[in-house]
Amino acid sequence: MSVSTEDLVLWVDRMMKERNILIYKLDKCSGSTRGDGYLGEVNFIEVVVNSSDVGEEKVYNLVIKSANKSEIFRMKTPIQEAYYREMFMYTKVFPMLNEFQKEYALEDPFDQYAKCYSTCQDDKREALILKNLKSLGFEVHDRTIPQNLNHVLFVFKTYGKLHGTSLAMKTKKPALFKSMTKNMTDVLATFIIQADMIGNFVEEFKGAREILKKLGDSTLATKFEGFEDQIVEALTRMCFPDEPESVILHGDCWNNNMMFKYKDSNKTQPVSMCFIDFQLSKVASPILDLSYYLYTVADRSVLDNFDFLLQAYYRSLSDHLKHFGIIAEDIVTFDALKSQWKTYGKFGLAMAPFIIKIELCQSDEVVDFAESVEKGELKDALNIQIKNQDEFERRIKDVMEHFAEEFL
Numbered sequence: 001m002s003v004s005t006e007d008l009v010l011w012v013d014r015m016m017k018e019r020n021i022l023i024y025k026l027d028k029c030s031g032s033t034r035g036d037g038y039l040g041e042v043n044f045i046e047v048v049v050n051s052s053d054v055g056e057e058k059v060y061n062l063v064i065k066s067a068n069k070s071e072i073f074r075m076k077t078p079i080q081e082a083y084y085r086e087m088f089m090y091t092k093v094f095p096m097l098n099e100f101q102k103e104y105a106l107e108d109p110f111d112q113y114a115k116c117y118s119t120c121q122d123d124k125r126e127a128l129i130l131k132n133l134k135s136l137g138f139e140v141h142d143r144t145i146p147q148n149l150n151h152v153l154f155v156f157k158t159y160g161k162l163h164g165t166s167l168a169m170k171t172k173k174p175a176l177f178k179s180m181t182k183n184m185t186d187v188l189a190t191f192i193i194q195a196d197m198i199g200n201f202v203e204e205f206k207g208a209r210e211i212l213k214k215l216g217d218s219t220l221a222t223k224f225e226g227f228e229d230q231i232v233e234a235l236t237r238m239c240f241p242d243e244p245e246s247v248i249l250h251g252d253c254w255n256n257n258m259m260f261k262y263k264d265s266n267k268t269q270p271v272s273m274c275f276i277d278f279q280l281s282k283v284a285s286p287i288l289d290l291s292y293y294l295y296t297v298a299d300r301s302v303l304d305n306f307d308f309l310l311q312a313y314y315r316s317l318s319d320h321l322k323h324f325g326i327i328a329e330d331i332v333t334f335d336a337l338k339s340q341w342k343t344y345g346k347f348g349l350a351m352a353p354f355i356i357k358i359e360l361c362q363s364d365e366v367v368d369f370a371e372s373v374e375k376g377e378l379k380d381a382l383n384i385q386i387k388n389q390d391e392f393e394r395r396i397k398d399v400m401e402h403f404a405e406e407f408l
Contacts, residue, residue, distance in 0.1 A: 160316025291348025
């Protein structure tokens with residue numbers, strides 16, 4: 001798939017007309033690399049505005065996310081639903097959360113996401129135009145390397161703000177929150193079922209158990225016997241929006257869907273971060289976000305700090321709720337939150353073998369998801385063989401040891 005110049009021009013022109021900007025020039029257009037856009041394509045464009053025109057900016061550094069047009073791909077995946085969900089997050093949810101935070105005059109509101117300039121809902125031309133965060137100094141962490149404790153701590157605290165904001169609105173304005181989120185169905189579950197991927201996740205987890213045996217830990221492997229039977233529930237039946245602690249989730253919490261900013265060339269300590277890609281956002285337990293993220297980015301050195309990280313998340317959540325006059329313990333205690341990891345943490349555990357393998361892929365091993373769907377080879381294509389197998393096995397062992405030690 002390759003987005004036509006005609007489409008790019010159309011989308012940018014709509015955005016500029018919405019801003020009453022008539023004279024501008026498209027410049028420095030480039031596309032994404034193989035595997036970056038699993039449901040479509042990403043293009044990077046610089047738009048220079050004529051100085052005589054009135055505009056917010058003289059140079060717009062844009063990211064244009066556009067949906068795959070293929071009939072076959074659309075039949076086998078809920079691509080339109082995913083794009084509509086992300087548009088809904090940017091055009092409805094975030095503006096409402098922003099206004100809600102302004103009502104309480106928050107000095108440090110949740111706003112860790114890219115600015116959205118425009119959207120297009122035309123059939124087979126679904127697209128979002130977003131601020132290119134790279135122009136602000138943000139970058140994606142190297143997916144082949146586990147994130148260190150500084151990164152994970154920063155992300156956990158930021159999730160505390162995201163979850164805290166939606167939980168506060170849910171508490172203070174329940175009718176508004178319910179109305180806003182009533183159609184936020186589980187897009188990921190729909191995707192997995194529609195694309196017939198359950199079997200792939202089951203096989204990946206069976207493979208993870210075999211890795212434990214290979215590495216000489218048959219006792220640990222035995223603890224996970226039968227877990228494959230829980231994969232379907234973990235991936236497709238974990239959405240309970242009416243639970244007291246359920247919040248608006250990011251929903252797709254792996255390495256490539258967040259960006260970090262650093263003070264200098266030292267990349268060990270981020271000073272800011274933003275979430276990207278809200279196509280799978282839904283309302284459910286915050287543990288789904290936390291476990292998905294932790295189990296797909298961390299190795300043993302970080303997992304050993306689990307209590308510290310979860311406490312930091314809970315403090316962030318609690319501190320954010322206090323700005324709204326809400327006591328976190330009245331909704332969910334820390335102990336209750338941790339105990340829920342035994343159930344909802346299975347979601348992150350189920351995602352881990354599949355996502356970690358994708359993260360460790362070298363450039364020539366990356367699967368073109370759309371191409372595989374087109375050829376009817378999706379199941380085979382997802383059985384990825386990677387060169388960095390030793391690192392994959394180490395990461396899988398770390399994750400499964402952690403879950404077993406804490407929750408089995």
